[in-house]
Amino acid sequence: MTELVRLSKRMSELGLCSRREADEWIARGWVRVDGKIVAELGSKVLPHQRVSVERQAAAEQSKRVTILINKPVGYVSGQAEDGYTPAIALVKPENRWPEDKVQTVFHPTQLRSLVPAGRLDIDSVGLLVLTQDGRIAKHLIGETTSVEKEYLVRVAYSKPGRLPDADLRRLNHGLSLDGKKLLPAKVTWQNEDQLNFILREGKKRQIRRMCELVGLRVIGLKRVRIGKVKLGKLPEGQWRYLRDDEEF
CATH class of the missing domain: 3.30.2350.10 (Pseudouridine synthase)
Known part of the structure; x- marks a missing residue:
């Protein structure tokens, strides 16, 4: 393959981040192609070119959270619709599962860019994943996903x-x-x-x-x-953070 592809698409294919994150990192000057910084959105690369990211990008990605909710009936997975409340409204300190072992302290900035990685319809309950990490979203809902x-x-x-x-x-x-x-x-x-x-x-x-x-x-x-992540004993209407030792 010698066709040029958008740098953001190539970064997503390589599993570095989501395309949205890629555009953000390119604009901040955090992306190198064959060792040279590329900061222009829409830039294209050849598949054999080496793409790397600066330490700041990796540091920012490590701060991104993934949250597991036991969604009750009556909540929608994504955007608010027809007067129904989105599941993200449950993510607040008083609804955090007291048995959550993760040391992360909740902060409202964690709600920014927190998106559902897969739907659960309004009449259904159980495990719903909300994540700020584009790699997890792509793994769970990308076109080629085979996660059970x-x-x-x-x-x-x-x-x-x-x-x-x-x-x-x-x-x-x-x-x-x-x-x-x-x-x-x-x-x-x-x-x-x-x-x-x-x-x-x-x-x-x-x-x-x-x-x-x-x-x-x-x-x-x-x-x-x-995948390998179970709802377990998480009570309905409560949430917890994905642990470091858990993988989908």
Whole structure:
């Protein structure tokens, strides 16, 4: 490949930061290409050129926080909409889980550029990740992500008897949404009215729509894990910081 690409895009591909962060660092003169500072936004590079960042960029990135919330019903993941409160409103000192072991002291500046890395719809509860770190956001919601997300889903069957095994197999692999085949999932019975779903994609209201296709109605949906990070004992409506030893 010898095509020129935008420097910010190349930095994101290399996993250095998000494209938004890249533009910020370029403007501050914190980015070098083949050892020379490049401070002009929109600059382009060849794939073989060496891209590095100054210490200030790494220091700023290390201060960025990632927060885990146990989102209750009635909160939206992102921007406020239709009078509903965004989940970020829960991130305040009085809602911090008293058992949070991270030494970080909360400061309102941590709310700046704190964005949801994946959605959880208004009727669903459980693990929601908010982060200031573009690398984590890209890892969790980028186009090529393969991070598992695990859900406990309480269901009711709309027909007499129990869901046929053939339909359970279709939930695992064989359904399409919006004209596109879904990736294989892992769907098993947790108990007689609760399913365990493990997905590697996150289409809008995906689990609810999958269930509808086989005659199941979702009564409750809770996300309990993203990658290797579990909701654990975090109480509903409370939050904690991602620990240094935790990775998605």
